[in-house]
Amino acid sequence: MDTFSGLLEVNLSAIRHNWLLLQRHFAGRDCGAVVKANAYGLGYAPVTQTLFSAGCRSFFVASFGEAVALKKLLGEQIDVYVLQGCPEGVEREFTSRKLIPVLVSWAMLKRWIAHAESAAPFAIKVNTGMNRLGLSIDELSSWLDSLTEKPAVPLVALLSHMACADEPEHPLNDLQRQRFADIVERVRARFPSVQASLCNSAALFLGNGWHFDLARPGIALYGGREGVPSSIDIRPVVSLALSVIQTRYVLKGECIGYGATYRAERDMHVALVAGGYADGILRSLSGAAVGVFRGHQLPLLGRVSMDSCVFDISSIPSQSRPSEGHRIKLLGGDGCDLTVQAGRAGTISYELLTRLGGRLQKHYVEL
Ligand SMILES: *Cc1c(COP(=O)(O)O)cnc(C)c1O
Numbered sequence: 001m002d003t004f005s006g007l008l009e010v011n012l013s014a015i016r017h018n019w020l021l022l023q024r025h026f027a028g029r030d031c032g033a034v035v036k037a038n039a040y041g042l043g044y045a046p047v048t049q050t051l052f053s054a055g056c057r058s059f060f061v062a063s064f065g066e067a068v069a070l071k072k073l074l075g076e077q078i079d080v081y082v083l084q085g086c087p088e089g090v091e092r093e094f095t096s097r098k099l100i101p102v103l104v105s106w107a108m109l110k111r112w113i114a115h116a117e118s119a120a121p122f123a124i125k126v127n128t129g130m131n132r133l134g135l136s137i138d139e140l141s142s143w144l145d146s147l148t149e150k151p152a153v154p155l156v157a158l159l160s161h162m163a164c165a166d167e168p169e170h171p172l173n174d175l176q177r178q179r180f181a182d183i184v185e186r187v188r189a190r191f192p193s194v195q196a197s198l199c200n201s202a203a204l205f206l207g208n209g210w211h212f213d214l215a216r217p218g219i220a221l222y223g224g225r226e227g228v229p230s231s232i233d234i235r236p237v238v239s240l241a242l243s244v245i246q247t248r249y250v251l252k253g254e255c256i257g258y259g260a261t262y263r264a265e266r267d268m269h270v271a272l273v274a275g276g277y278a279d280g281i282l283r284s285l286s287g288a289a290v291g292v293f294r295g296h297q298l299p300l301l302g303r304v305s306m307d308s309c310v311f312d313i314s315s316i317p318s319q320s321r322p323s324e325g326h327r328i329k330l331l332g333g334d335g336c337d338l339t340v341q342a343g344r345a346g347t348i349s350y351e352l353l354t355r356l357g358g359r360l361q362k363h364y365v366e367l
Contacts, residue, residue: 032058034218166227202227224349239332257302
């Protein structure tokens with residue numbers, strides 16, 4: 001057993017709590033869950049089974065491969081939306097597996113319609129201002145105009161994605177909401193039962209005007225707080241603890257780590273822990289991260305290496321300092337909250353989560 005390897009604990013009860021909280025907050029009909037990228041790095045099977053048992057039935061993934069894996073797990077009982085849409089030539093695979101492609105371009109829509117005499121359900125994404133994926137409003141309008149009175153094609157959902165939902169004051173938020181509401185109304189004239197879907201996690205907190213019918217929260221399920229007001233009880237999901245391999249006494253003036261970027265300003269006690277950028281501890285956390293041991297906050301000194309990093313443990317009284325085999329927490333808890341730690345790395349919780357590496361021991365807990 002690899003006893004020094006970092007311990008990544010994933011709290012499934014917290015995921016369940018977070019989904020139920022978002023579902024209650026959501027004023028629409030159907031609160032789904034985004035589980036792309038292996039459920040933001042935390043593991044498809046346990047995460048999706050937890051969400052399913054909480055009542056979630058609409059799942060969003062990025063790719064065909066992810067969708068196939070998810071269908072294998074939860075089968076007929078769920079709707080799986082594929083956010084990248086349907087690549088050319090894979091239409092039949094989508095329909096036979098009952099996957100719902102989110103068609104993102106005019107070319108993709110034309111191909112699907114030409115193929116889909118089978119009347120297989122699909123969704124369309126429309127661009128309302130992010131200018132990433134999606135048909136333009138004009139393309140969608142002209143398609144609507146071209147339809148005969150009673151379109152046979154089963155359009156089940158209309159999606160758009162918010163560019164700045166984590167900045168509540170950003171003027172683009174209201175502009176996207178208005179553009180989306182207008183096009184939803186026009187689509188509904190043709191497809192009365194289409195589900196409109198605009199909200200990622202942060203957009204759920206912009207106001208009911210953004211909610212529509214179907215929500216697509218991701219990061220908040222996993223404990224990320226970007227765009228989530230502090231009053232909302234989103235619970236931490238991951239906890240990452242790294243094993244101490246060695247402690248050492250470093251004399252004033254000595255350097256620590258690659259590039260000798262840190263020079264001791266006083267004599268100090270330090271702990272070297274197993275876990276580095278190969279485990280997803282981003283190199284941009286060099287000189288910036290804070291670890292926690294028994295309530296003490298410990299600055300990370302110098303550069304993060306591939307397999308290790310170093311913490312200053314001088315502030316801890318000698319009798320309670322960590323030694324070989326003890327674990328220092330890097331994520332999850334006071335002083336090392338996921339979103340705060342991501343900020344120290346100059347990034348967002350999404351990146352920190354999805355980079356957590358395969359060398360970590362992953363434990364699923366229900367607390
Ligand atoms: C990833 C993604 C989401 C989820 O966003 P969060 O900010 O993680 O809640 C929703 N919709 C689309 C289209 C996405 O790509």
